[in-house]
Amino acid sequence: MVAVYEIVVEGELGPTCSSAFEGMRFEHREGRTAIVGTVEDQAQLTGILRRVSDLGLSLVSVGRVENGPGTPPPNANGGLQ
């Protein structure tokens, strides 16, 4: 299910790291970074978490943003783009 997810890690991530999380944006929050964006499905989410681990980042939280800004409408095409 497509949804907007927020993955919070310790440390403020910079531009170099942005290519590791394509399609997501960074929000710095007091020494932490929220990696926010639309996630297609669980497989993509697991991939993101793996990148977090590959970079040696400390995971603080993972959460779905309910009714947050930019929550997309249900997929009218039913997948298979």
Added chain:
Amino acid sequence: MPSFSGTARLLPSPLESQLYPSPREGLIARPRLLRGLDSLASRNLTLLSAPCGYGKTSLLATWRARAAPEAVAWLTLEPADGNEARFWVQVADAVGRVRPSAGRRAAALLRARGAATDAALHDLLADLTSAAPLAIVLDDLHVIDDAECFALLDYAIEHLPPGVRIIAATRADPPLPLGRFRARGLLGEIRARDLAFTADEARQILVQAEGVELADEEVGILVERTEGWPVAVYLTALWLRDQDDPRLLLGELAAGRRYLGEYLTDEIMASLDLRTRTFLVRSSVLSYLSPSLCDAVLGRDDSAEMLRELSSSNLLITRLERDGDWFKVHGLFRELLRLELERDENCGVVELHRRAADWLAQHGFLVGAVAHAVDAGEHEQAAAIISDAWEELLDRGDGETLLRLVEYLPLDVLLAHPELAAGSVFATYIARRPLHERLHWLAITARSRRESPQAWSPRAAIVASLAQGIGVDGDVGAATAHARRAFKLIVKEGWDGREASALSALAYASYLAGMQTAASKYASEALIAPHFAGRPHGVVRSLGVLALLAADVGRIEESRAKAQQALDFAREHGLSATTSVHLAHLARARALLAEGEARAAEAAAELGEQLCRMPDPSAPHAFALVVLGETRARSGRLQAAESALTEAKHEIETFSDPGRLPRALGAARRLVREARKKHSASTERLSPAELAVLRLLATGLSQRSIGRELFLSVNTIKTHSRSIYRKLGVNSRVDALARANALDLIPSS
């Protein structure tokens, strides 16, 4: 489709798994951790579990360098090792590199048996007993993704012989029952909190090793800020050592809140000259670096110098132990360099991958070459690399690698290269993959023939037919037709030297079809075919068929001679653990039976059966089971004989054309029935009470104890025993038990 950008293995096994880091000057010794590792020697599993950058591999490399060389087997795991058969073959090979006798036999057995069953693993563990004391290091366990692998690893950990330990380094706790291991004292753990640098250790790196001028207090601040994360401390040392005012910079680092991996890499890169910076960033596409490879990929001529400089001054590039100059960049550092590369030079990356693919292909590093080609989006290049290599891979008996390589190709590319699909059909047979995989590749071969007729080559047709001719599976008639077709095509196409392969397949298929004369003719022709000696499998198979035929008509001497010839030839060519040699063992079994040596015959038949065992029923295997059943019947082990024949019956029932097997099975069953009749005719039936006493006699209890068990008096037991001995025709308990065993009167434990 495996994910491969940058993480694909570069080098073909077994070379790749020989790469391990040599311990570095400049890395601190960390004696407390080395002592920790030693103190856990009695634990079956020692787990180093911590994220990247905690120095797990360096620690193990240092520890290994201080141990006796034959005491530590090293395996750096890769995602492709995540299947049960491959994993344990890799482990056995790793052991074999330090303890030749132990590991190599086990590796051969595991290869022969395909999927690692508990039994095959059991053999490996038994072999390891003689190799103690031994530590098996499994580096990067987290890349293994396969539940079966972990199930077997669980079993192995529980059953390791004394003196053997497993040390695993991982970034994530593995899916093993760690709680159970802990409770049973089987587990030792070294975790992030242990691996993190203390202020003392940080000071050793910064101040003593790298000469950065910092007060103790400042070192303390750094340790706090980094939480002792070793790679961050190393990066800080690299960054600060050439700076004029380390204190100031450290202050900035401590005050800031940036993610240190990125921050420090940025700072270090900024401090390097352009030449070095470019080298580091562009070479990050490569998992392993050598001067020649880097020169080719980066278009330079100074890579040897660069690598030497960097590895001696930079703690994050290590030289690896093997022949030739191979280096590796530390995982996290490389990750960040690759991100840099992605940001700056998008189009350049494709070219780098393409050049890497070229160089690696030229130097025989097929898997890496194909991985890079695919990363560059060059599927045609990838296909070409595999096309150049597939025949040789099959000749070398390396079905596994071919199957790995073709996995990289998308379907449309495969369909345009029918020889790859056809080769994969053969590879599934060599690699003992399940039948459905062979059918999958056959379907692709057929489809590619329809869709790309212009690319369809006779060799593809030959290889596909040959695979089915040799594999036989469940249709003996079809196998014969395939082998015959392969032979005709070989002759027509003039594919020199392959006639022996097709003829030997035709010989065996004919034998299974019950066509003795044809079998004899083809086998003999195979042995005089042009270049037949260049097809060692064909030779071994043909000799095996001739040996079987001779045994069948009572020419025992000839049978033994031919079987021995086959076995010797197989040994000379390293084929002793392959399927092809199973026929020779079966022939030996039949010859030994004819000479009255039932037990030896059974051993030979067992070996033959193991060597042709496949994941799915197959006619050769069913035949082996029948022969096994015969030998067991003759040695009086009737229950075991029936079990083999029942298994054969189940397999034969699934065959669409079982050839002569039903008749052979019928004959073997008659043998068993006659043996039973003979035994029971010469034996008066034991009464239920006598049977009960007999069974307890087998457990070694005294007659008094047996009496107690059965609530009978000692005298009654003595009477029963005398009657038992009389009926079995023996004089002692030992003989009674032997006879009872032969008649299957005592359930085996």
